Amino acid sequence: MQRPASSARQALLQQLAAEVDALPTDPYVRIGIDGVDGAGKSVLAAELTTALRARGRTVVHASIDGFHHPRALRHARGPRDPEGFYRDSYNLAAFQEQLLAPFAPGGYGRHRTHVFDARTDTANIAEQQQAALGTILVVDGIFLRRPELRGRWTWSLWLQVDRATTLQRCVARDGSGSPDPADASNRRYVEGQQLYVREAAPQQRATHVIDNNDLTRPILLR
Template structure:
């Protein structure tokens, strides 16, 4: 089994924020380098893929390339990818199984503040516009809850509830 995150495939900050640092469209459309994700991680595991993969190519925290060493997956290796925006139309054909964690917006923001140690947990706060409205663009464009093969209510981390 190989585990990777879409977070290893960010665009550089200048591109992520080209539409403005608080722009929701930029958050949804420009955060991730989907071509690199496909080339270095997804295509190698796709049917007919060569199995030579990288789990990351960029570090968003340092805003610098961070290219993982290329590795060779054994035949039959399972790839698990986590992160946001993975049910985008451009990526749907890669998944044989997917999970949507259904969580209230306020809960996701509280978790984000707890994780990062900064920000506002209030969905209506102006500082959250990029993320709240960007996530809504994703929901409208990709309908991830309908695309996922499994859906779990994850509002209570101690008691996830399978919905589908």
């Protein structure tokens, strides 16, 4: 069970929720929570969703992880290849068509929150839903500021966390792996994320950067 957020974390969440709540709708709001694996994206996105709903807002929370490519395509360049991790992990066409475009200006809100289950490596197509006008879409996941996705976000966060800390979280979460960034088993993920940061500069393009090293005391850096 997730522990209750600290008072410092709650205060920051309320500050962020107030800012998002004040954003103009066109007719929807699109929020991206970005960062490397283990940065705390899904937890913060869920907390922000709860804070926004407490303000009376309608929120759809989804993850780019519901739009993976099949394993054969993800690993076509090799199971440990960093380029493949960055370039081939996600079906960006489906992600945009089924989730982002319906919430974009001119969109009609008919969306799906996922189309694939990476754990079973099978299609898992969500039922199409209709979002009411004014709905806030909150999406968490890696690579959300790829060049192909520029211009898609109304507002976004980059969670900044030391790489050793994120790997320790991933090991604790998954029950396997190495917490050492230099370990060969982490090359695909560490170098793939480095490629993303160099190419897309997500921390510079985000609305805010949050230091999320200490989960009880996240710090708004910008």
